[in-house]
Amino acid sequence: MTRGGPCRIGVDVGGTNTDAAIIEISASETESRGVRASSKTPTTVDVTSGIHTVIEDVLSKSSVDRRDILSVAIGTTHFVNAVVEADARRLSRVAVVRLCGPFTKMLPPFSDFPPELKDIMSGPVFYLDGGLEIDGREINPLNHAQIKETVRSIKAAGIDKVALVGIFSPLDAQGLHEETCKRLMLEEDPSLSVVCSHTIGEIGLLERENATILNASILNLARRTVRAFCEAMKKLHLDCPLFLTQNDGTLTDAATAAEIPIKTFASGPTNSMTGAAYLASLDRGESRARSETQVLVIDVGGTTSDVCALLPSGFPRQAPNFVEVGGVRTAFSMPEVLCVGLGGGSRVIYDQASDSVQVGPESVGHYLTSQALVFGGDVMTTTDIVVASGKADIGDAKRARAISPALVSKARMQIKKILERAVEDMKVSDLPVTLLLVGGGSIVQMDNLEGVAECIIPPHHDSANAVGAAIAKVSGEVDIIEILDGRDEKTVLEDAKQKAIDTAVAHGADRNDTKIVSVDKLPLQYVTNKATRFVVKAIGRLAISGDRFPFTNGASSREESEVYTNGESHPEPEKQYNNKTSESLQSRVKFSAFVDIETYQPHVRNGVWYISPLDLEFMATGTGVLGTGGGGSSYLEYLRCLESLRDSGKKMRVVSTSYMKDSDICVFGSWYGAPSVGNERLASGTEIMDAIDVSVRIGGHSHFEAVIADEIGGGNGLSTFPTSVYYDIPVVDGDLMGRAYPTMEHGTPYVYGEPITPCAMADARGNTSVVMKAESNSRVETMLRTQCVDLGLSIAISATPLTGNVIKQYAIPNTVSQAWFIGRAIHRARKSKSNLVNSIFDTTPGYLLYTGKIIDVKRDVQEGYTMGQCTIVPLSNEEQDLDDPAKNTFDETRCLIIPFQNEFLYAAYADIANPDDSSKHEIICTVPDLISILGQDGEAIGSQDLRYGLRVNVIGMAAHPLWTGDARGLKVGGPEGFGLDMEWKSIGPYQEPPSVIDEFNRDV
Incomplete structure (x- = not known):
């Protein structure tokens, strides 16, 4: 066998077949792109023997000298299958440690895990000092004594896998708090396996924590599997580095893959896609x-x-x-x-x-x-x-x-x-x-x-997945939030780019070949200091070093048998669900899949509606629609509601506005600030109640009988329910906006002269502040925002309580019911495959404004608000001709533009060839009427989530007469209130939403 040019081997282990390809690097300019041979064999139960067979075959076919193999890269679905199948034999219990100070207790770890995985994985949970603010400040320093005591408790629980999650840890390139805490934990007990969340995911604490837990749970499986891969390479007499391919199409060395296996979960499809591009020579510029x-x-x-x-x-x-x-x-x-x-x-x-x-x-x-x-x-x-x-x-x-x-x-x-x-x-x-x-x-x-x-x-098209593994590159990514106020944005961005390149090189990329491939700039909402998130990615080809096997010890026969000698099939998750008890069902996050929606009736007795988990799920979907593009995601608040309902032993209940006496006192409290911060620095769960207590005390009240939402749109539409449980008071079926709006002054009572001050704010540290009096409601807003920035851009607020007669006069009635009916309609339509939009309108009158596809989204930050415009074009005939009973047909040749200031401001037909030509705009709907953009599944799409290619329905619903029947309402909530030079354009008359209480009440 003669020596040839250096080669790489790629392997892709699929559910059916295992593919391999061998590529000669120096021959990449040839028509075959250097592919010397490819092979396919059925995937084996033990995985590794299939890998051994397919690599042996390509080596034989290609006659390549094994000494010329520079690397082997493997893509596998082995790890993700253990999670999907909820296989307790391959998963471990995990202790979760949050570095959070007083924050995040609102939602504990495992809050949204399916019961099967939670039962297998959930271990003890610890909330420790530490964590960072969005600007890099410490929430509080690490407490060494706390950490040592935590390690002792974990050891006593018989657990050795730890998910370590620090607030805003992805913003710190060195992982300051997480890495220091990990070192201290290992000094106390070296047998622990500690996974730091900053190595796993990005901003968004609950999602990053979930991924960190999954990663920690499959560590034993990953380590044994990678050792087995290395053993297979030894048997093949391949003395070269082993890599695994990751979800984004890049490589990670075997040692890292064994510690962060979650990043390899979806490498199969990625390998196919990148291999296809390579085989088609799209990287050569020809x-x-x-x-x-x-x-x-x-x-x-x-x-x-x-x-x-x-x-x-x-x-x-x-x-x-x-x-x-x-x-x-x-x-x-x-x-x-x-x-x-x-x-x-x-x-x-x-x-x-x-x-x-x-x-x-x-x-x-x-x-x-x-x-x-x-x-x-x-x-x-x-x-x-x-x-x-x-x-x-x-x-x-x-x-x-x-x-x-x-x-x-x-x-x-x-x-x-x-x-x-x-x-x-x-x-x-x-x-x-x-x-x-x-x-x-x-x-x-x-x-x-x-x-x-x-x-x-392309040539070798049937082995594109293995080719993709063989040619995979190395990446480095930086995800940071920077305060741009008073700083040069170009300098900040260049620094982020350099960090991304340095990260790629640290991962094994050739510095001379590494370049920036993507830069995403995402302004944060509701902030005034130009806080902006930058996500920068660099890639480069693999720089082969003299390093050999990261794992030098093959798996023992006992270890391999633990992983592979299970030939029995795993029970299907759906079959498991059917046998769950009602108690287990209560622990779920999604209930609509397990309940007969058609026959379900909410529990309403003697004029009081007692809330169930399914009611909350319906309302979470409905508040998203009523968010009109803003209000933040309802998901976290929905989870908080479930936790409160499960753990309190008290009832969540709703009453109509007529239930209240004129002299009754009604409070409200809501979340305030940047949703991006609130999704990472989760609240403690006490902030709203702290703000309410201050506003009640300063307002001179000794009692209060109910709570109402300031806005029904988004997460704040659900924030009343944990509050009602805490105080054991009912929620009023209504709110102060009838939708979502970007400022406090958009509350209807304040539009009509009711006082907004004293207005209190609170955070998880015990800080409270009060705006006692201001020259105008808009001044109250600016004062609140200034304090909000100082307190970390996410707080709770509560305005002065309102009396029952004010609620009955100025609140928008039945909006909790409206959210419920909208949510139920969407879930019913999904199950029955019926028309989603018509299903919504069967219970809540509205109008289909447009059906189409988003082709452009522009965003900018002005005065602390995310401003922008979305452009939607009609669907083609082929796109409308779907065998789908839920399809909508919409006869319009012009495009639709929707400008937004967090929430959607108006909708206008425009010339499809020149949508920015305002002289050709035909305004069809403006604020205060509600404009919502719905995805194909009926879920509302927030302004922050709009992107090219989404197929959407745009619906409009009429605003309450408090907004449209008086000049005062239109001045604040209409186009004039947003600086728009246009008249209010109505889409039709308002109809009061139906009441769940009236429809389902039974007097007993």
């Missing part, structure tokens, strides 16, 4: 696709196809916000992949009565080679249609030719439509598409696709 088209990849298997958009960096577009793994909400990087029911084994069904053809989603799957017509079976598949079309020579072509030409034509048209819809759904811009087809089933693409400039099936 194709004009990079600059003149956008690149999409479709990986076609036997049953389904994965569709992903490639960014200019060559990496897949990452999923926004959060992803769920095994039912656990996490926030680590994962590729955004659309899965459609089209593959080489998709069934083709001809309906003679309607003379129509359906392709998929049913498939013969692994039985293609025995059940398809061309293989002697009796099932017509897409492969048969390909052969009948003369596009491939597979099996017995004579059997395919028996299919009538008309049926073949109809089937091809259906395949074309499925692919075109998938392309349209994943587009990231309006540029033409370069489409890369990989995978064994890629032959199903036979016809030109609308909007696709070029369709490429």
Whole structure:
């Protein structure tokens, strides 16, 4: 065997097959891109023997000298399967330590875990001193004695896995508090395995903590698996570094993967996408696709196809916000992949009565080679249609030719439509598409696709996943929040870029090849100091060093047997759910999937509505719709409500405004500040009550009988419920806005002259402040914001209490009920596959303003508010022609623009060729009427979550006459209040929302 050029081996371990490819680096400019050989073998139960077989095969096929192999990179789904299957044999209990000072007790760890995983993983929880503010200040110093006592308690519980989570730890590149605490814990007990959250995820404490817990729980499995991989390499006589591929398409060394396995969870789809781009030579600059088209990849298997958009960096577009793994909400990087029911084994069904053809989603799957017509079976598949079309020579072509030409034509048209819809759904811009087809089933693409400039099936397309692993690069990412007030933004950004490059180099990238590939600038809402989040990513090719195996000891036979000798199947999660007791059901986060919504009735007795977990779930969805783009996410407040309902032993209850006496006192308290901060520095849960206590005391009251929300939109629409439990008082079915608005002065009682002061604020440290008097309501707002910045940009506030007669005169009635009815309508429509928008309007009158796709979003910060504009264009005929009973058809050729100041301000038709030309705008709806943008699942999309490509419905609902029937209301809540030079544009008359209490009440 002669020596050749240096090579890399890539391996991808899938659920069905294990693929391998060997690439000669110096031959990457050839037509084959240096791929010397590729191979495929069934994935084995023990995983490693399949890897051994497939690598041995490519080495044999390529005749490459083993001494020329520079590295082996493996992508695997082994770790994520343990979580998805809730396999107690492969998961460990985890103790959670939060460095948070007085904060975060509002929501304890494991709050939104499914019961199966919580029972397996949950260990003791500790809240310790430490953590950082958004600007880097310490919340309070670490307490060494506290840490030592915590270690002793963890040891006494028989646990050795720890998830260590510090507030705003991702903002500190050195992980100051987390790393120091970890060192102190290990000095006390070296047997502990401590996972620091800043190495796992980004801003958003609960999601990052969840990912850290999952990572800690699979550590034993990961370490044994990686040792087994290393042992397989030793048996192959490969003396080179071992890497694993990560979710974002980059590499991590074996030692790091063994400690942070969660970052490898979704590496399979990513490997396919990056391998496709490499095989199609899109990285060589020879194709004009990079600059003149956008690149999409479709990986076609036997049953389904994965569709992903490639960014200019060559990496897949990452999923926004959060992803769920095994039912656990996490926030680590994962590729955004659309899965459609089209593959080489998709069934083709001809309906003679309607003379129509359906392709998929049913498939013969692994039985293609025995059940398809061309293989002697009796099932017509897409492969048969390909052969009948003369596009491939597979099996017995004579059997395919028996299919009538008309049926073949109809089937091809259906395949074309499925692919075109998938392309349209994943587009990231309006540029033409370069489409890369990989995978064994890629032959199903036979016809030109609308909007696709070029369709490429690259060489070795059926091993693109292994090629992607072999050519994977190294990344470094920095996610920081900077205060730009008084600073040069360019200098701040350049410093962040350099940190990203240095991080990539520290991870093993060649500094000479490392470059910045993405910069995201995200202004924070509701702040006045130009606080801005920067997410900067750098990538570079792997710099091979002289390092050898990070793991030098192979797994013992006992260890391997613990991981691999379980041949039995794992119980399906859905089957487990069906046997759960009502007590276990009560511990869930999502209840709509386990309750018959059609027959469910809320518990209302003698004019009092007693709230259930399902009621809260409905209201969480409904308050999102009523948030009109703002108000923050309802999710965290929903979880807080569940915790309060489970743990208090008290009842949550709602009463109508008429239930109150004129002399009764009604309080309110709400969250105030930047949602981005509130999502990281979770509250202690006492802040609202502290603010209420101060406002009540200063207001001279000795009692109060009820609580009301200041805004029903977003999280504040639910914040009344834990407050009501704490004081054991009812929530009033109404609020002071009827929607979400950006300032305190938008409360209806204050618009009509009721006092807003004294107005109190409080934080978790015990700090309280009071605005006793101000020259105007707008001055109250500026004074509150100044204090809010000093206290860390997230506090609670409470204005002076209101009497029952004021509530009855100036509150917007029945809005808690309105949120419930809207939420129930959306959940019912999802289950019945009926029209989501019509379902909402069946209970809450409104108007469909537009159906389309977002093609542009602009954002900026002005005077502390996130300002911007969203542009939506009509759906094409093909996009509307979906076999979906929930579809909407909307006959409009113009685009729609929606400017926003946190909340959506107005909607206007515009010229699709020049949407910024205001002379051609036709205003169709303005504040104070409600404008909401809904995703395809009916969930509201906040202004911070708008992005290109989302298919949406825009709905409008009329505002209460308190906003529209008097000049005072329009002056504050209408266009004039936001500096807009336009008249209020009504979408129709207001109808009071129905009352849950009136509809379901039973007097007993």
